[in-house]
Amino acid sequence: MASRKLLLLPGDGIGPEAMAEVRKIIAYFNADLGLDFELDEGLVGGSAYDAHGKAISEEDMGKALAADAVLFGAVGGPKWDSVAYDVRPEAGLLRLRKDMALFANLRPAICYPALAASSSLKPEVVEGLDILIVRELTGGVYFGEPKEIIDLGNSQKRGIDTQIYDTFEIERIAGVAFELARARGNKVTSMEKRNVMKSGVLWNEVVTATHKARYSDVQLDHMLADAGGMQLVRWPKQFDVIVTDNLFGDMLSDVAAMLTGSLGMLPSASLGAPDAKTGARKALYEPVHGSAPDISGKGIANPIAMIASLAMCLRYSFNLIAEADRLEAAISGVLDDGLRTADIWSQGSTKIGTTEMGDAILGKFKALSA
Ligand code: IPM
Ligand code: MG
Helix, strand or coil: CCCCEEEEEEEECCHHHHHHHHHHHHHHHHHHCCCCCEEEEEHHHHHHHHHHHCCHHHHHHHHHHCCEEEEEEEEECCCHHHHHEEEHHHHHHHHHHHHHCCCCCEEEECCCCHHHHHHCCCCHHCCCEEEEEEEEEECCCCCCCCCCCECCCCCCEEEEEECCCCCCHHHHHHHHHHHHCCCCCCCCEEEECCCCCCHHHHHHHHHHHHHHHHCCEEEEEEEEEHHHHHHHHCCHHCCCCEEHHHHHHHHHHHHHHHHCHHHHHHHHEEEECCCCCCCCCEEEEECCCCCCCCCCCCCCCCCCCHHHHHHHHHHHHHCCCHHHHHHHHHHHHHHHHHECCCCHCCCCCEEECCHHHHHHHHHHHHHHHH
16 A cells, blocks of 8 residues: 655654654554554744744645645744744644645543543543534634734724634534534534624524534534533533634633643644545644643653544544554553653652653553554
8 A cells, every 4th residue: 555644743842752752653553563654754833943934844834735644743932932923833833724724623632531530620520521622723813814913003003813704614614523423422512602703693503504404413502602611611521522613612622621631631633624536634633732841851741642643643544443542542551550741640650751651652552452
């Protein structure tokens, strides 16, 4: 079979440390499982700015567009706090999302049984939690124009961002959420602010119409996004799939992530539309955690979210379902054995660093593959 082209963009902060663990696992896939991944690597974020003066170079952007999938680490850090807005580290990630047309962002929040005690919520509230946030990723206030600061001339300035959603954007993200719900708990909760935003009124209408036309077998509920945030911390297990816009999805997915004990645990997938001819989707996989500059370079970062992002990549881009299941089982297994990085450590478990965690997961994966 043709080789599988993967572009690695480790980025900044703990991104490269976490990516090093993924590289080990892929090396094993190639050497022992004959999976034939062809790796390339590029720069994004602050590291790209230092090398090229931009958050991603044209060459690396080209590589991303040509790859079967992109694995992304994290971007940003205090070192680049004062660089110009259009070349700030985050601009690299936003350009990848926009130019690769990755409109569907899947953010699972799963509470591993071994970690229920590390959540800031009571164990019974989060134990066994398994929800999926489907966030619209290429529209809304992130990209709407005008987006500017204008000088009003009377020593006043005006900052403007524009929230825009067209019918087709809402329809296609709702479709992704309904399809995914069918393979899970068959329930979708749509969140917007129709009580104050016109884009929220349209969102609600289009999700309702899409449901009626094509997905009436799935249960659909609507919730105002602020109430949704409250319900997420009150009783998160009421949810199965949540579908929401770019900005609400950004915030609600951070809330959902923290329910599970640590931001260091959660992967995400950003997917484009299937190609009309080949059915292949452009895709980028990244941990939900950021670059965590405070702990970078210390060898203590948690690589689980990055490794779980590789598992999502196996599942969604390469249809390697058995391998994805096994990699996820390896993560669970290592946690069951009591191994923890500092962010998820608690009394009675064994504290280990980034490399040891990567090695332990690979060891478990090998054992499960034997
Ligand atoms: C995320 C991040 C990004 C976002 C930043 C880094 C631009 O917070 O992926 O959730 O706001 O989308
Ligand atoms: Mg965010």
